[in-house]
Amino acid sequence: MEIKQYIEENRDRFLEELFELIRIPSISSETAHKEDMYRAAEKWKELLLNAGVDRAEVMETTGHPVVFAEKILDKQFPTVLVYGHMDVMPADPLDLWETDPFEPVVRDGKIWARGADDDKGQSFMHLKAFEYLLKNNQLRCNVKFLIEGEEEIGSEHLPEFCEKHKELLKGDVILVSDTSMLAPNVPSITTGLRGLAYWQVEVTGPNRDLHSGIYGGAVANPVNVLAQMIGSLIDDNGHITIPGFYDDVLEVSHEERALMAEAPFDEEEYKKAIGVKELQGEKGFTTPERTGIRPSFDVCGIWGGYTGEGAKTILPSKAYAKLSSRLVPNQDYNKIAQQFIDFFQSIAPKAVEVKVNTLHGGQAYVCPIDMPAYRAAEKAFLQTYGKRPVPVRSGGSIPIISAFEQILGMKSILMGFGLNSDAIHSPNENYPLEQFFKGIETISYFYEYFAQENK
Amino acid sequence: MEIKQYIEENRDRFLEELFELIRIPSISSETAHKEDMYRAAEKWKELLLNAGVDRAEVMETTGHPVVFAEKILDKQFPTVLVYGHMDVMPADPLDLWETDPFEPVVRDGKIWARGADDDKGQSFMHLKAFEYLLKNNQLRCNVKFLIEGEEEIGSEHLPEFCEKHKELLKGDVILVSDTSMLAPNVPSITTGLRGLAYWQVEVTGPNRDLHSGIYGGAVANPVNVLAQMIGSLIDDNGHITIPGFYDDVLEVSHEERALMAEAPFDEEEYKKAIGVKELQGEKGFTTPERTGIRPSFDVCGIWGGYTGEGAKTILPSKAYAKLSSRLVPNQDYNKIAQQFIDFFQSIAPKAVEVKVNTLHGGQAYVCPIDMPAYRAAEKAFLQTYGKRPVPVRSGGSIPIISAFEQILGMKSILMGFGLNSDAIHSPNENYPLEQFFKGIETISYFYEYFAQENK
Incomplete structure (x- = not known):
């Protein structure tokens, strides 16, 4: 049959x-x-x-x-x-x-x-x-x-x-x-x-949620701090700022990139399918290159403070995020995981405490x-x-x-x-x-x- | 009696x-x-x-x-x-x-x-x-x-x-x-x-949560973007960067500040009570001044993407935050509320959509x-x-x-x-x-x- x-x-x-x-x-x-x-x-x-x-x-x-x-x-x-x-x-x-x-x-x-x-x-x-x-x-x-x-x-x-x-x-x-x-x-x-490294970070400020009026302006807010830290991980050119992050990236030759460019890709269709007006990524690379041959850095989740209905005026005690990076051939995920931990700790102000856990990874x-x-x-x-x-x-x-x-x-x-x-x-x-x-x-x-x- | x-x-x-x-x-x-x-x-x-x-x-x-x-x-x-x-x-x-x-x-x-x-x-x-x-x-x-x-x-x-x-x-x-x-x-x-202005912001990227491997690096991540936007609201000196924000602030005279400084305040006790190693705030002002006579800007809550147990590798569709600013005499909360909305919209990349709602405020x-x-x-x-x-x-x-x-x-x-x-x-x-x-x-x-x- x-x-x-x-x-x-x-x-x-x-x-x-x-x-x-x-x-x-x-x-x-x-x-x-x-x-x-x-x-x-x-x-x-x-x-x-x-x-x-x-x-x-x-x-x-x-x-x-x-x-x-x-x-x-x-x-x-x-x-x-x-x-x-x-x-x-x-x-x-x-x-x-x-x-x-x-x-x-x-x-x-x-x-x-x-x-x-x-x-x-x-x-x-x-x-x-x-x-x-x-x-x-x-x-x-x-x-x-x-x-x-x-x-x-x-x-x-x-x-x-x-x-x-x-x-x-x-x-x-x-x-x-x-x-x-x-x-x-x-x-x-x-x-x-692509390879993968995945972390969870926890930023602790005061030992409890504080009244944002009584303390606001004098005590580091862990959500503000986390936002600032995450914001600094990617620069205006879409480059990841972790020192040494790109050291081992296998750069793809111009010929191979030309070959890749022959695969059918419709940017308008792509944007339409996910409902965005503009794409954003690393300068100097096309959309298929950005996902195919270049590493990326994404926040997969973030939470902290009051997330219910209406307005609660607090300065939260803690903020959390799940962060992940997609890696390309030659980047070792263990090395990258450690580079991130070192860098993230190094940019943390002393007014907060930062914990980073590597959740998983792969080459x-x-x-x-x-x-x-x-x-x-x-x-x-x-x-x-x-x-x-x-x-x-x-x-x-x-x-x-x-x-x-x-x-x-x-x-x-x-x-x-x-x-x-x-x-x-x-x-x-x-x-x-x-x-x-x-x-x-x-x-x-x-x-x-x-x-x-x-x- | x-x-x-x-x-x-x-x-x-x-x-x-x-x-x-x-x-x-x-x-x-x-x-x-x-x-x-x-x-x-x-x-x-x-x-x-x-x-x-x-x-x-x-x-x-x-x-x-x-x-x-x-x-x-x-x-x-x-x-x-x-x-x-x-x-x-x-x-x-x-x-x-x-x-x-x-x-x-x-x-x-x-x-x-x-x-x-x-x-x-x-x-x-x-x-x-x-x-x-x-x-x-x-x-x-x-x-x-x-x-x-x-x-x-x-x-x-x-x-x-x-x-x-x-x-x-x-x-x-x-x-x-x-x-x-x-x-x-x-x-x-x-x-x-202090007065108060309170906003809720919503940042929308793609129309659904995306696979962070397939799309990561090519599509703006609303959590990364929100973090970057929030991070840019306060500079290294603890100044709020919203244009015009300090224009109407009633500056307190050196004499009055000297008088205020006579109120008992123990910084070590203060830090101990809230469990922080260092205080952080606007450069050039003491802790009581930072909360008493200077405005502040705090994230009261943030959320977006996957916040459950373990690792979920997504590029989220949406990110939210509740933001508030404490204001000082002469700052009009309606004016500040609008200044923030204008500024926040102006710094939003075109790859995302940003909505801001003013929740409440007071003089x-x-x-x-x-x-x-x-x-x-x-x-x-x-x-x-x-x-x-x-x-x-x-x-x-x-x-x-x-x-x-x-x-x-x-x-x-x-x-x-x-x-x-x-x-x-x-x-x-x-x-x-x-x-x-x-x-x-x-x-x-x-x-x-x-x-x-x-x-």
């Missing part, structure tokens, strides 16, 4: 199985959802066993559990390690969702739910491509699955797990769908990922376009879409990808089927059915071409 | 009556407590009638109700208008309170509750001084009471009420206890109040130390404490005080018995019993001396 026919015949079952997975609110960052991580893992184990793996196990890490499964057909076959994650981002602000984030619905040809794309929807495609190939006796690769539960919080305990289980995870390439394509009709393969990654898995992926996309995929550098981070390379000595191939409009990490996350089904199709072709490349 | 004996004999009843008032959570800023404002007003009416006024009424305003009462003994007597407020600040953060904010307790010689000082405890002293004088046939003044419900939200509708009821409120002086003394053994009278106030009511208050303090009170400029604002002067043509005399350690507007607000009872005593003497001054 052809893959397209198999999808057609099993379409409703695929969706129902995916929805069962989505209904489990496996939010890795919130301790209240700890049990849901186990429920999601057990569900994955069940789905993998039903798809035909030899073995599937929920395995402990120091943090949330992982699911490992494998189908070893022949020692002579190349081995593909499929990586995905079962955890999702928090769904708040809940009031901005049009439907329940954990009760998936299909509307306008899309699945709407937290995790519909990132990464439940995308990782699920691998399960179904595998099921098809196995049931139709077309699989010429050994397949291993590694589904983790901490991707959205920096995969903190997965490197340790990989160190411990090197032999178990051994393979020829890691196959991942956790990225996006340029457009529904412009297939692309992500050849670069950037580059995938060479001449390796067998890349060529196999290229052919697979060509077969589905009739177009050669464009190699692109993504602004996002999957910190574990560079850790895999370091620990397991394996490169990853990032065949993502998401779209920019999927609103991952945002309210109303969605995933078009067309991407979902074409993804299953493309992945099934990948195995075929990858087996050929390895003959 | 002497006042001291009367207090001694009625001590428990006074406290129980006050506690009934405190138990009503009359938080004027929160719509959920709208009914509590009426409950508090009815309680005041009952207390005033029991104390012996001729009439007491709960009267409507465009906002929360006010209570008016009067005792007219003789047209030849001078008339004192007692002003107080029955509303309180919100009690959050609730987890920092050692006992329920709306269930008063006496511990370590203090009343602990929201409103224990500000202003339920302080305004209640007037009720009891009045009750004593009337019952003991010692009252030689006519007395009117005006207890409002919107002081903590800027007394928005009281000026309108005053305009409408000029005749009803007519008197010779307004008597208020809503300020502090320098120390338990250092009586003082507040001769100046600063100065009380001349040679008017009859001031002299009467001075003698009253001298009789209770054995010391002449120090005239001080307070950093706080009671916007309605300058409005009274403007509309009713009456000066106010600010006989406050609070202490800096009362933690008004903060968790664990408290009011020492000694201040409470000495306040009642001092106020009773005031009427005696004020009647003499007016003979």
Whole structure:
């Protein structure tokens, strides 16, 4: 049976199985959802066993559990390690969702739910491509699955797990769908990922909220101070001011930048899609360069003082912020994390106390376009879409990808089927059915071409 | 009967009556407590009638109700208008309170509750001084009471009420206890109040929270932008940078500053009490000057993006802040409010949208130390404490005080018995019993001396 026919015949079952997975609110960052991580893992184990793996196990890490499964057909076959994650981002602000984030619905040809794309929807495609190939006796690769539960919080305990289980995870390439394509009709393969450093800072002024009249003007206000400190981290040219921050940045050649500029990009459409009048970023770089080859620095959250209704005239005791920096190849996140801490402490006035905690981080990654898995992926996309995929550098981070390379000595191939409009990490996350089904199709072709490349 | 004996004999009843008032959570800023404002007003009416006024009424305003009462003994007597407020600040953060904010307790010689000082405890002293004088046939003044419900939200509708009821409120002086003394053994009278302007700002970047990897570096982050904008409002010398902000500031002469410097002030004690290592403020001014005669600019609250547990990698859509400025005599709050709006809009990059709302405001106030009511208050303090009170400029604002002067043509005399350690507007607000009872005593003497001054 052809893959397209198999999808057609099993379409409703695929969706129902995916929805069962989505209904489990496996939010890795919130301790209240700890049990849901186990429920999601057990569900994955069940789905993998039903798809035909030899073995599937929920395995402990120091943090949330992982699911490992494998189908070893022949020692002579190349081995593909499929990586995905079962955890999702928090769904708040809940009031901005049009439907329940954990009760998936299909509307306008899309699945709407937290995790519909990132990464439940995308990782699920691998399960179904595998099921098809196995049931139709077309699989010429050994397949291993590694589904983790901490991707959205920096995969903190997965490197340790990989160190411990090197032999178990051994393979020829890691196959991942956790990225996006340029457009529904412009297939692309992500050849670069940005690294990430993430901090939480706490600024303490007086030991309690003070009356802003009685003390205002004489006592340092921690919110004013934090604002001033954050404000000083980026200069008028959009440069990050942390000393040494750019020292290791791999500068991209003019030729490569010219090549990158050929990828389709419509600035007006881009602005319209996110509802802004003007874009803003580092001077001397285009928008795709700013997210693809340059580091960034964003406040992900800030809070302090009175945030309720009306006016409360206080000089707050504390102010907090969550800060993150996206890094590019060669920037070491540990070094950057420390550079930030040192700098942030150095610019703190003595009238306040500043604490900085590094929450997580990861290295950037580059995938060479001449390796067998890349060529196999290229052919697979060509077969589905009739177009050669464009190699692109993504602004996002999957910190574990560079850790895999370091620990397991394996490169990853990032065949993502998401779209920019999927609103991952945002309210109303969605995933078009067309991407979902074409993804299953493309992945099934990948195995075929990858087996050929390895003959 | 002497006042001291009367207090001694009625001590428990006074406290129980006050506690009934405190138990009503009359938080004027929160719509959920709208009914509590009426409950508090009815309680005041009952207390005033029991104390012996001729009439007491709960009267409507465009906002929360006010209570008016009067005792007219003789047209030849001078008339004192007692002003107080029955509303309180919100009690959050609730987890920092050692006992329920709306269930008063006496511990370590203090009343602990929201409103224990500000202003339920302080305004209640007037009720009891009045009750004593009337019952003991010692009252030689006519007395009117005006207890409002919107002081903590800027007394928005009281000026309108005053305009409408000029005749009803007519008197010779307004008597208020809503300020502090320098120390338990250092009586003082507040001769100046700062004005206030209060704004809420909203900065909007993209139309939804974005993935900080995919967009970070290319799209203006509203929290980064807001931080930068707030950071630029105060320069390295502690000067507020809003153009024209200092134009109308009444500069205080070197002589007056020298006089002010004679008031007892222990910087080490001050720092210790609020738990800071260093003080920070406008260059060239002392701490009492910074709060007494100079304007200030504080962020009262800030929020935006992800503020939950762990790390969420977003580029937020919106950021908010509540900002306030304390003003000094001659600075017009309407003018300052507009100057800020104009400046804040002018420094906003085009990549974001900025909205500014003025929440409330009020003018600063100065009380001349040679008017009859001031002299009467001075003698009253001298009789209770054995010391002449120090005239001080307070950093706080009671916007309605300058409005009274403007509309009713009456000066106010600010006989406050609070202490800096009362933690008004903060968790664990408290009011020492000694201040409470000495306040009642001092106020009773005031009427005696004020009647003499007016003979």
